[in-house]
Amino acid sequence: MDDRVVKTAVVVGGGPVGCLAAISLARRGWKVDVYEARPDLRDAASIQNTKLRSINLAISHRGLAAIQVIDPLAAQRFLETVIPMKGRMIHDPNCTLSSQLYDKDGQCINSIDRALLNRSLLDQASSSPNIRLFFNHKIQLVDFDKKTMTVLNLDSGTVFSVEFDLCVGADGSYSVIRRQMMKVVRMDFQQEYIRDEYVEFKMPPGRGDRGQPVFLLDPDHLHIWPRHSFMFIALPNQDKSFTCTLFAPASLLDTLGDRATFLSWFRQHFRDAFELIGENSLATAWELNPRSPLICTKSNPYHYLDRAILLGDAAHSMVPFYGQGLNCGLEDVRVLDTLLTESEVQATAPANFDRGSIDTRLAAALAEYSESRHDDLVAICELAMANYLEMRHSVTTPVYLFRKGLDRLLYSLTSQGTKSVSSLVPLLTGTRFSMAVAGWIPLYTMVTFRPDISYGAAKRRGERQSFVLSILGWVGTGVAVAGVVSISRGLRGGISLWK
Numbered sequence: 001m002d003d004r005v006v007k008t009a010v011v012v013g014g015g016p017v018g019c020l021a022a023i024s025l026a027r028r029g030w031k032v033d034v035y036e037a038r039p040d041l042r043d044a045a046s047i048q049n050t051k052l053r054s055i056n057l058a059i060s061h062r063g064l065a066a067i068q069v070i071d072p073l074a075a076q077r078f079l080e081t082v083i084p085m086k087g088r089m090i091h092d093p094n095c096t097l098s099s100q101l102y103d104k105d106g107q108c109i110n111s112i113d114r115a116l117l118n119r120s121l122l123d124q125a126s127s128s129p130n131i132r133l134f135f136n137h138k139i140q141l142v143d144f145d146k147k148t149m150t151v152l153n154l155d156s157g158t159v160f161s162v163e164f165d166l167c168v169g170a171d172g173s174y175s176v177i178r179r180q181m182m183k184v185v186r187m188d189f190q191q192e193y194i195r196d197e198y199v200e201f202k203m204p205p206g207r208g209d210r211g212q213p214v215f216l217l218d219p220d221h222l223h224i225w226p227r228h229s230f231m232f233i234a235l236p237n238q239d240k241s242f243t244c245t246l247f248a249p250a251s252l253l254d255t256l257g258d259r260a261t262f263l264s265w266f267r268q269h270f271r272d273a274f275e276l277i278g279e280n281s282l283a284t285a286w287e288l289n290p291r292s293p294l295i296c297t298k299s300n301p302y303h304y305l306d307r308a309i310l311l312g313d314a315a316h317s318m319v320p321f322y323g324q325g326l327n328c329g330l331e332d333v334r335v336l337d338t339l340l341t342e343s344e345v346q347a348t349a350p351a352n353f354d355r356g357s358i359d360t361r362l363a364a365a366l367a368e369y370s371e372s373r374h375d376d377l378v379a380i381c382e383l384a385m386a387n388y389l390e391m392r393h394s395v396t397t398p399v400y401l402f403r404k405g406l407d408r409l410l411y412s413l414t415s416q417g418t419k420s421v422s423s424l425v426p427l428l429t430g431t432r433f434s435m436a437v438a439g440w441i442p443l444y445t446m447v448t449f450r451p452d453i454s455y456g457a458a459k460r461r462g463e464r465q466s467f468v469l470s471i472l473g474w475v476g477t478g479v480a481v482a483g484v485v486s487i488s489r490g491l492r493g494g495i496s497l498w499k
């Protein structure tokens with residue numbers, strides 16, 4: 001080892017994906033520097049003014065398994081703080097509630113505080129002797145041929161240059177690294193703003209009989225108020241409040257301008273939520289909270305030679321409706337980690353190595369990442385888009401409920417059931433996806449609870465199953481119609497006899 005040097009990875013972005021990528025590379029022996037434009041989330045004073053996108057999010061088996069494979073301790077740190085949600089609770093316009101479970105075996109998605117998740121990954125990263133974290137440092141430019149990047153220290157205003165062997169772009173939807181890579185890579189890139197925007201609200205805790213804080217809604221569910229062209233949702237928080245989000249077409253939100261108009265519209269469509277959140281809190285949030293756009297971005301490829309890779313939202317931003325954006329980003333890290341092992345990529349190089357030369361093993365691993373991951377990333381972006389229609393509209397329709405029932409029946413009849421995260425982790429250690437899939441598995445189960453099935457495979461299988469469900473639906477309808485016709489004929493025959 002004496003005549004070898006440790007290579008340096010610079011991770012741009014200290015969000016959840018950047019942190020997990022740093023932990024993964026550090027565990028493989030790399031020296032890792034993380035540059036984050038924002039202040040340290042763990043520092044209460046400096047974070048006051050930092051607005052994070054969505055207060056909480058849903059993390060499912062895919063994200064949990066990815067963290068567990070890379071760093072079991074990091075997974076343990078925040079697992080105690082999640083609130084499991086076993087299904088959707090549908091609130092109809094008359095305030096009647098109905099529960100739709102996510103999984104026949106009781107598997108749940110988990111509501112987690114975004115800042116807390118990020119903080120625990122930062123803690124985990126900073127405990128590694130191989131990782132250095134730099135906050136308030138913004139990357140401005142990258143020279144991929146010289147393997148240097150320009151950093152702005154936002155505290156001092158100074159600009160300096162750092163060297164890297166590998167640059168990991170985990171800098172979110174509006175990635176600077178992606179834009180810099182486009183100058184040297186023939187990268188296809190697509191960005192689409194959807195019609196809808198979102199606004200966040202907070203439902204406070206209620207008071208129990210001893211004055212203690214209590215949830216105002218059932219915390220075991222993700223609550224949805226589907227209203228066909230728009231919807232309201234609520235996810236529980238540890239302090240017994242709910243973070244609620246209104247998703248609606250921008251053109252509709254434009255018409256709700258002032259406080260009075262908004263409140264009257266909100267009361268008309270979400271009466272129970274109106275009462276639970278309260279008029280003042282609703283109006284204040286409407287007036288002060290941002291109306292944020294939603295985008296879907298797709299890129300290809302995700303790497304440049306042996307020296308750059310895009311992960312997480314920097315590579316693929318999806319609309320949030322499947323609750324998979326972060327899960328997918330964390331899975332990116334797991335997949336890359338497996339490929340680095342498979343390709344036997346070294347974290348060290350001979351002391352006299354030429355920085356201009358190409359590490360062919362690393363280049364091959366990154367190329368394989370781009371090649372094999374693209375199909376899955378496009379699949380989940382499309383599934384996320386389709387889940388919006390399901391959440392805001394389809395969940396209320398008899399056809400959807402009939403198909404869901406049939407889907408679940410076929411699942412019960414043909415499959416062994418859904419496994420817990422801990423029993424899936426051994427299946428994923430050292431492999432990208434296990435794919436040993438038998439029987440019928442609902443699409444939602446595959447996407448959310450089966451990280452051993454890739455998104456692409458889940459989507460293709462889901463399409464085939466959907467076709468079968470349609471056929472069964474038509475056959476069922478045909479049989480029912482034939483039955484009704486023959487009964488009514490029989491009745492008519494009977495009536496004529498009585499005459």
Ligand SMILES: Cc1cc2nc3c(=O)[nH]c(=O)nc-3n(C[C@H](O)[C@H](O)[C@H](O)COP(=O)(O)OP(=O)(O)OC[C@H]3O[C@@H](n4cnc5c(N)ncnc54)[C@H](O)[C@@H]3O)c2cc1C
Pocket residue numbers: 012013014015016017018035036037038053054056057058059137138139140170171172173175176198311312313314320322323324325326327328329
């Ligand atoms: C409303 C909403 C709800 C969502 N709900 C869910 C959900 O329930 N489940 C789920 O799985 N996903 C959800 N998502 C998606 C999820 O938020 C993202 O997929 C996730 O945050 C991506 O993580 P990341 O680390 O890739 O990027 P980010 O979290 O954006 O982190 C990127 C980091 O890079 C930093 N950065 C940016 N530019 C630079 C620069 N030039 N130099 C240095 N640092 C820089 C940023 O400050 C940021 O900290 C939701 C998204 C939205 C908008």
Ligand SMILES: NC(=O)C1=CN([C@@H]2O[C@H](COP(=O)(O)OP(=O)(O)OC[C@H]3O[C@@H](n4cnc5c(N)ncnc54)[C@H](OP(=O)(O)O)[C@@H]3O)[C@@H](O)[C@H]2O)C=CC1
Pocket residue numbers: 037051052053172173174175293294295296313314317318319320
């Ligand atoms: N899929 C989706 O619909 C969306 C997903 N997200 C994701 O949510 C998470 C958190 O987002 P959050 O950190 O609040 O994002 P921000 O909106 O705060 O943006 C983060 C960085 O991106 C730059 N940026 C913001 N808007 C634009 C724009 N329109 N064009 C170019 N650059 C822009 C900003 O740079 P500067 O400081 O120079 O202004 C900022 O530093 C991230 O994962 C993000 O990727 C965010 C929005 C929508």
Ligand SMILES: Nc1ccccc1C(=O)C[C@H](N)C(=O)O
Pocket residue numbers: 057058088109222233320321322323324387391
């Ligand atoms: N986290 C979210 C944020 C916004 C919109 C939806 C979600 C979901 O998680 C939806 C869930 N997967 C569902 O299908 O019911």
